[in-house]
Amino acid sequence: MYRTSVRRACRAGLALPPWLAHALRSQGGPVPWSAVTRGALAGGPLLFAAVLADRASLGVVAAIAAMLAGINDRPGSRRTSVRRIGVPALAGAVGLLVGTYAGQHLGAVPLTLTLTGLGLVAGGVSAVGAVASGAGTQLLVTSAVGAGMPLPDAGWQSVLAFLAGAGWLLALRLVLPSPGSLTGASRFDSRFDLRFDFRFAYRFDGERAAVADVYDAVAALLDAAGTEHAVARRAALTAALDHAQDALAGPRLRRHASSPAERRLHAQYAAALPLGEAATALAWAERALPARAGEGPRRLAAAVRGNSHAGPLPAPSRTDPARRALDDALLNAAEAFDRGSGRDLHTRRRSGASLARTVLGAGGREYGLRAGLCFGAGAAVAQVLHHGHWYGSHQHWYWLPATVVFLVKPDLGPLVSRVLCRAAGTVLGALLFAGFAAVLPRPEGLVVLVAVCGALVPVAARHFAAQTTVVTVLVLALVMVGGEPQASVSRIGETLLACAIVLVVGHLPMPGQRGGGVRARIEAADTAAHAYLAHVLSESDARATRWTLRREAYRTLAEARAAITLAAAELPALARHSQGADEVAAVLERLVDTTTACAVHLDDTGRLTSLHTARLAGLRDELEERRGRVGRHRTLA
Incomplete structure (x- = not known):
């Protein structure tokens, strides 16, 4: 969509402004079928089981948790997913508990102040990184849901249902093998005990793919040396190394023990570091290299993916320091592949003091202040409308502050892009659901709709508007399964109001320097x-x-x-x-x-x-x- 729009604008002699171009841009890549399968098996079956047990409200909470966990179910290793899915889920459980009891025991003004304080804290923490941002998001969303969603169950029961929903999707992520994850695992070599790999190879499919991508990126950088593409290829190498570093940095059950397969992956990653260093030095020299220079790293990439030996590697010429470094790095990699062990260099260590500086620094303060103001304003406006009976028979005031949370997050894109995509996605999703609700049987048809939307979340994540459309349909279906009437019109109105709040607060002058x-x-x-x-x-x-x-x-x-x-x-x-x-x-x-x-x-x-x-x-x-x-x-x- 984005490329087509850009081409049309160029043909017309116009240039799209950056904020509009970003709103039209979508991510590419293959369909993540594994995530699609997990999404289909997550919220829908949990909701169906709860309906059969006549505990639909708990099923709704579990399905919400599975949906939020599905949004955080990104490509990568299984160990990384424990942190990426588990930490936000725990934060969401805390938010649900706090919101539930605050909503039951506090009046409108104290409740609004409490939610504003949570927004300040969660916003500052979100500046630390992607996992912290996900945790801050779930903390705020679930606190609003707990405070405003009419749940008949005790607070602790809702929290357990939430943890069960997120835990179920995480269990699926850890247990189900990915397509092709066992390819090459049946090879046996007594030096590496690949029988262990055959039984458990699927555990490391994400790590293997990430390390192999590093070697491919090194080869691509060598191919681009001396050309105008070298800068972009060096950036791609950085991205590949970042991804591999994260993939290998997941939690371990035993800190000082690992399998032969895992030690071998660590050695292969460590061997890629001097290769990347030599390739960067060659690109810096701005001299073209022969085509065979990238052949060695490509063979190493294939060996990582196939869990096999690297075989003979072509030796580059040793005419200057950088080429000699490349040759030495290839020899070191071949030795590391055969030896199957190496130093553990993957961990990115960040001290508590460093994290505190990030939270309390300029970025954390600005993010926290803006998130707190937006979340508090959304809760205040929603409370006024709710207590003024402007909502009619619909008790969904929590939608307004929950929607604000997603709109105020800068890591989801520029402000105006988020607002445009959220508004368009909500309108489309609400209209689609209104059509589904008119023809689907209840609750069976709605449960099936929840399962379908869960499967579509990983695909829709490529564009914020598409993701909003799918999530809107899913949430409206959950509301009806919970026993409430169809609420498409209310959903559209509250989303547009949330967009207006975030646009206003987002452009207000703030203490200190902006940016x-x-x-x-x-x-x-x-x-x-x-x-x-x-x-x-x-x-x-x-x-x-x-x-x-x-x-x-x-x-x-x-x-x-x-x-x-x-x-x-x-x-x-x-x-x-x-x-x-x-x-x-x-x-x-x-x-x-x-x-x-x-x-x-x-x-x-x-x-x-x-x-x-x-x-x-x-x-x-x-x-x-x-x-x-x-x-x-x-x-x-």
Whole structure:
């Protein structure tokens, strides 16, 4: 849809504004059939069992939990899914408990103040990362549901039903094998005990795919060396390394013990780090490489996916330090593949003090204040309408603050894009459900509709409007199964009101400088880049430390780039606060690339050339100049 719209605009001689282009953009990729299967088996069967047991209200809560868990059911390893699904689910259970008892014992004003306080805390915590953001979202959504949804069950029973719904989907994620996950697992080699892999290979299908993608990304970067595509391929390598790092960093039942298959994957990931370093140095040199340079990493990628031996690898020429580093890295990888063990370099360690600085820093404060104001305003308006009997026979005041939660989250896209997609998706979903409700038998037909929508959630996640459409149909079906009348019109009205609240609050002036999230990401990237540079210039022999610092530098840069991209797609009134940040990020990226090239050259020769020192000095001067421009712009803004 997005590409078609852009082509049409270009043919007409027009350029779409960034905020509209983002609203039309959708993600690509194959259909996640495994997630579709889990979605179909999650909320629908739980709801059906509850209806048969004459406990439909508990089934509704369990299905809501399964739906929220399904939204967090993203591609990756099974161990990563424990944190990605489990932590938000626990936060959602806490929110449901707090909301239920607050709604029962507090008046309208104290309840609104309590929800506002939760919004402040959850918003600040959401600035930490994706899992924390999911936890903050579920905390707020379930607190609103618990406070306003008329549930006949005791609060503790609803909480247990919520945990059961999320736990059921997580269990499906951990138990069900993915398509093709057992491919190549039947190969036997006494050195690696692949019989263990045959029995449990499906446990590591996400990890294997993530590590193999790293080797493919290294090959793609070598292919692009000396071309205009090198920068994009280096960014793709960073994304692949980030994904593999997360895939291997899931929780373990036993901290100091792991299977041979797991140790082998860790060794294969560790072996990819010097390969990525050498490929980055070769791309930095801006000289084209022969086609055979990428053949070795591609064979290693195939070996990871097939759980097999790498076989003979083509040796690159050793005419300069970077090519010698590539050759050495390939030899090291071949040895690591055969040995099947290596250092555990995957963990990204963040201290409690670092997390606190993120929550209490500029980005956390701005996010928390905006989330608290929006959530509190939504609850206040909903309370006024509810107690003024403007809702008629529908007791759905909790929809308004719950909808605000999804709209106020900046990690779901720019503000105006979120509002447009939410409004369009809700209207379409409500109209679709009105048609379904007129013809489907109750409750059997509605239960089937819940199961179908659960299966569609992973596919619809590619676009916020599509996801909103599916979730709207699912939620309206759950409301009717719970014994309430059809509420499509009410749903549309409250969503449009929530959109208006978030648009107004989102453009209100805030204490301090705006763009705190972008500024915090840039500062983190700057700190990581200079820590990496200082380590390399110290000529330390601690390679593992260097690779860890390099990973953190590139990862924080990727996070900064993502934040800048979202901020640039806001309306001009908001986008101007992050103007110039992309230029600072670009200089930092070149600085980190140059640092990597210096590290490779120092390993080989023990000294830097005049080209390296001149490039470093020039980048430092340019970075100071860019910072000054951004500071002057913020002062004027």
